[in-house]
Amino acid sequence: MKRIYKVCLSMLAFIMPAFVFAQEAAEKGLDEKIDDAFGWATGDYVQAVFYQIPFTDEIKIYWVLFPLILGALFFTVYFKFINLTGVWRAIQVVRGKYEDIEKFGAETLYGEDGIANGVDINNVDDIEAHIDEFSDEIANDGDIKDTIRDESSDGEVSHFQALTAALSATVGLGNIAGVAVAVSVGGAGATFWMIVAGFLGMASKFVECTLGVKYRDVGPDGTVYGGPMYYLTKGLKSMGLAGLGKVLAVLFAIMCIGGSFGGGNMFQANQAAQMVENITGGTESFLYGYKWAFGLFMAVFVGIVIIGGIKSIAKVTDKIVPFMVVIYVGASLWVIFARFDLIGEAFTQIIDGAFSPEGVAGGAIGVLIQGFRRAAFSNEAGVGSASIAHSAVKTKYAASEGLVALLEPFIDTVVVCTMTALVLIITGNVSSENAGLNDADAILLTSGAFESVISWFPYVLTLAVVLFAFSTMISWSYYGYQAWAYLFGRTTRTEYTYKILFCVFVVIGSAASLGNVIGFSDAMIFSMMVPNMIGIVLLAPKVKKELNRYMSAIKLKSKAID
Template sequence: MNKKLLSLLFLAVPIVTFAQSTSDKIDVVFKDYTGWFVDAIFYEIPFSETFQIPWVLIVLVGGALYFTLYFKFINITGFVTAFQVVKGKYEDIEKHGVDKLYGDEAQVEDVIGSINDENENASEKSFGDQTPGGDVFETIRDESAEGEVSHFQALTAALSATVGLGNIAGVAVALSIGGPGATFWMIVAGFLGMASKFAECTLGVKYRDVDADGTVYGGPMYYLTKGLKEKGAGGLGKVLAVLFAIFVVGGSFGGGNMFQANQAAAQFTKLFDLTGGNAGLYFGIVMAVLVAVVIIGGIKRIASVTEKVVPFMAGIYVLAALIILFANFTLIDDAFMLIYEGAFSGLGIAGGLVGVMIQGIRRGAFSNEAGVGSAAIAHSAVRTKYPASEGIVALLEPFIDTVIICTMTALVIIITNFDGQFMQYGVEIKEGVELTAIAFDSVIPHFSIVLTIAVILFAFSTMISWSYYGMQGWKFLFGKGKITDLVYKVLFLMFVIVGASISLGAVIDFSDAMIFAMVVPNIIGVVMLSPVIKRELAKYTNAINKKEEAIEDGAIDVNDHM
């Protein structure tokens, strides 16, 4: 299958060459046929002559506020627990169940013996080996819990789809329109989005399908279908699930693929001053081959790559931001003062306070994708017996993506632009990456080179994660099988090359609309299934409490034997 996929990939080159020569015509025709859909999704409700709010933003933020209140500020109460889960503190109960481990002592000893046997067998095998029964060694120690990846891998796989150009370019655009105050509302959107991520990712694990070979299929398509059927709304669930699947496939080809390849190619060719119509094509081919190598292996390969790439690239970016902030630490308090004043006054920005609020919340919500439902697809593949455990892990995403990385980008831009050297607030810019590069270069010379590499890595990780999202939607619509897989992967890789090679306008507008159209069926389903989420949260919380009580009472801690 690998050779077939790569062979078909190179057969796409003549098609892409044709697309290059007719890109403007394609764009015009595409806009004629899809413009109505884009206008409908991004329609702005006019509240006065000075400001309008996109209705999809109202749904996103309204849903996030509802989940925050309904789950009693899980974005605060679950924060510390989320880090403990990622570190593996409760891995034992998630594998075997708290009752089996912390019931009577005999059961505990039996489980410890089986774990020791597993570890002994595992030590005799190398990474990636197959057992005689056909099991993959990566999951041999976790067969008591269904799933394919660890909490950390699921987190990084989902983060890789959200941490990216929005954090680098999107923040700069938001500041140019809404001023420093937009940063405050960005943080608010990230905070509220933590509750949305918790809710949808809990459902992703709760209602996932697991094949006999251990392959996981999950996401909104499944909890909309199965969850709403339990509530007597099976017909509505099927309609919403099909709509979501269509939207996620479209979004994976566009915003999760072509846009990423296009921006990465643009930054690469600009940095090295590469000219000629084929520069993007060659870049696209190389990128497609690299993406193919990863996505051929499915979610396990994707997770194994993202758990290395995401912390690395995010770490470099955050480190550079910290260096700049440390070098200008005397200005940090002034920057926060501008953010605070701008958040509640508008500082003369068009639309005033409400205009600033809209820009900040819009960028924050669109950056972390909380409420969109995409992350629930990646998180559904986690190994655990308690769905809420992954929901709690997922709430870290908006915090890392928006509260930390977006805020750092904003602070760097504000501090380096105190005298208005390169940006006038209230005047919208188009090239956000370039502005961010100027801000970083002003303190760290030639950092724009590193930033270009970061953009390419961000784009690469986003593409491989969105390939998995789109694949899940594709399989939901067209069935599971090798042919189905091959068709989708070939199409996805072709769009990588197309995206890097041609100018994109209406195509990207449409694909972005597809991504945010996912909000509608997802939020409807998650709100209706909120009582189920609350029960799962109570179940996991009780399991944690039971383990802690057993430890306090002197019971055997299975972690000491793992």
């Protein structure tokens, strides 16, 4: 408690000048000047990342979509449509069906021929009673020390907690505002391509999260470190590409830190503050001109959670994320079934719009681009960020967590984003008149769509936005810190330096004008995809071996039971 008390005092000491500055900036317009200066300094980089390749006068495609889409297609084919065949297996893993082999190893429990080694495999107490024996066997099976650590069941969170921690960083404002922008610009047909992008992204998530567990590090105290920084370094080194791996890892870490402060922090705080201000009266709101106070409130709670690391984060997200998803999907179904007579027409609009769009920018290609772009922003498949959270899972088989991770784009994009799109279409809010909406206005569009059927829902949506923002911030703080520690080392000083800075940016983000800052942070997040995608394509054969190893373990268990 003393440690937490000291840290909170330190945070307040740093934060107080920050919100005073933010308040002065709001009064003097200094935040806009800073934002303009930031845009001038980073504009070329942002334009390079989001450069659109002109194919015709009307059709322009972001180049960053090509590696994301082509990579996802490659993984889908290479792993024989794991995004379809692995779904049921993934659900079984989350439910704990294979917890025994993941903790002790299939050969240790059942022998190489699938015959149980004197253990009642249906009795958990009997298995637990042999834990010391199993541990001795694992430690003396002839493996080298580092291999034992890589193959151990060391970890800090369960499969479900790892999934919710990663989901908390992706299920958020992109599912509410991003979808509204996509269907406003691309029409109802953009929904179809969002679903396709989510389906393909499942394969990318499987690969990067399997690698995250395979090449993770485990500290002397049991703390787990993982993610692209580690599998790019260690994985490519094992292939004789140590130099390339090191360069890619450093580039990824730098971009991840930038993304954590911007898109994973300031943008979330800013949009949550705007939503609360709007629902409490707009210019008449008690927050008008004092959004820094909302940021300070959020910063304190964020700081309390992130001090505890991934265990503390997971304990929060495994409660918030299911609650958020159930409430939001439940409200969406309420609207959909309240207008059930329009469901058929909505799906007709989606299918027709996907292949024969009329009156939308860029025709069919334009619709496809909007769907893929917004889905990529939402689920981050191929970006590599989620593997940092998934690396902390307790398991001996890396592929088990890869399977769990493929559920993430399905929940985020195929389920949540589709629900938002259907609500917007059914309530008549898909219109070219809304094509110029920014994310802040798009949230209000979605809120209005729900309000047309559920009059009180904007209040619930405001709560959801705040929770979405909060959960995204705490997860991205973990991502950013892991990248920070990779570059600057793991000491108490470096840890709290990052965490205090993160909390300061929560306050600044709530009060400041962030147009160019957000453009830059989004560019940083998409830039993470470049080094990550290069690495995971090269390391795909390693993932296939891990998948085969895990499936063989499951077969051993099945043989023993039979």
